[in-house]
Amino acid sequence: MRQKVSASLRDALVGEMTNLRAFAVSLCGDRERADDLVQETLFKAWNHLDSFREGTNLKAWLFTILRNTYFSERRKRRREVEDADGKYAAQLASIPEQHGHMEMQDFRAALTQLPADQREALVLVGAAGFSYEEAAEISGCAVGTIKSRVNRARNRLGEMLGLDENSDTTSVMPKSA
Amino acid sequence: MTQTTAGTEREGLQPAADEGLSPDLQAHIGRHLRAVFDEVASEPIPDRLLRLLKDLERSGDK
Numbered sequence: 312m313r314q315k316v317s318a319s320l321r322d323a324l325v326g327e328m329t330n331l332r333a334f335a336v337s338l339c340g341d342r343e344r345a346d347d348l349v350q351e352t353l354f355k356a357w358n359h360l361d362s363f364r365e366g367t368n369l370k371a372w373l374f375t376i377l378r379n380t381y382f383s384e385r386r387k388r389r390r391e392v393e394d395a396d397g398k399y400a401a402q403l404a405s406i407p408e409q410h411g412h413m414e415m416q417d418f419r420a421a422l423t424q425l426p427a428d429q430r431e432a433l434v435l436v437g438a439a440g441f442s443y444e445e446a447a448e449i450s451g452c453a454v455g456t457i458k459s460r461v462n463r464a465r466n467r468l469g470e471m472l473g474l475d476e477n478s479d480t481t482s483v484m485p486k487s488a
Numbered sequence: 489m490t491q492t493t494a495g496t497e498r499e500g501l502q503p504a505a506d507e508g509l510s511p512d513l514q515a516h517i518g519r520h521l522r523a524v525f526d527e528v529a530s531e532p533i534p535d536r537l538l539r540l541l542k543d544l545e546r547s548g549d550k
Binding site (some may be wrong): 318321324325328329332333334336337342346348349353356357414418419421433434435436438439465466468469474475476484 | 493508509510513514516517518520521522523524526527528529531533534536537538541542544545
């Protein structure tokens with residue numbers, strides 16, 4: 312068990328929690344379970360802070376712990392996985408979103424249909440702000456693998472959403488930056 | 489938040505030239521993806537997670 316944690320490191324941990332949660336939700340599709348994942352991640356991180364070198368990429372380190380936790384649980388429950396995925400898809404698709412933007416609901420639903428590794432790669436690079444290299448390190452695979460996952464994910468989404476050259480891409484709700 | 493999700497670090501999802509979707513459509517997907525992610529990221533940190541942090545800190549002080 313780690314003793315004193317510097318205030319700056321603690322603040323940095325707290326600062327990453329919102330992003331970690333968003334990543335967890337995008338992986339498992341369920342806020343309850345996502346919070347379990349974040350909780351477990353925090354716990355592990357805290358108890359292994361000595362293996363983290365201050366000044367290196369805390370965010371990437373935390374994301375790595377979280378995704379490893381998620382995927383190893385998933386492997387353990389392999390038999391339930393199909394079921395879980397089905398439930399996941401249903402859940403995300405049926406979330407009666409606050410902003411009942413049809414377009415967003417369709418997008419969310421399509422996202423859930425992606426294989427988990429593709430969804431992970433897409434979110435790491437496209438939303439969480441990691442480079443392909445960082446994403447590869449987090450996922451424990453080659454940069455080329457990440458790139459191809461991201462490409463496949465995008466193409467798949469494009470197909471599912473019926474996007475083609477004639478699609479109106481100007482209608483996207485501008486989300487406040 | 490110490491970690492911002494601003495400009496420069498959000499440019500990871502660059503259009504790739506060697507694939508099917510046009511840059512426009514790739515950007516379109518990117519915007520949706522960020523909206524979905526940011527929606528959750530903008531939620532307050534749940535109490536139970538804040539409590540856990542407090543507990544961890546206390547246990548570390550012993």
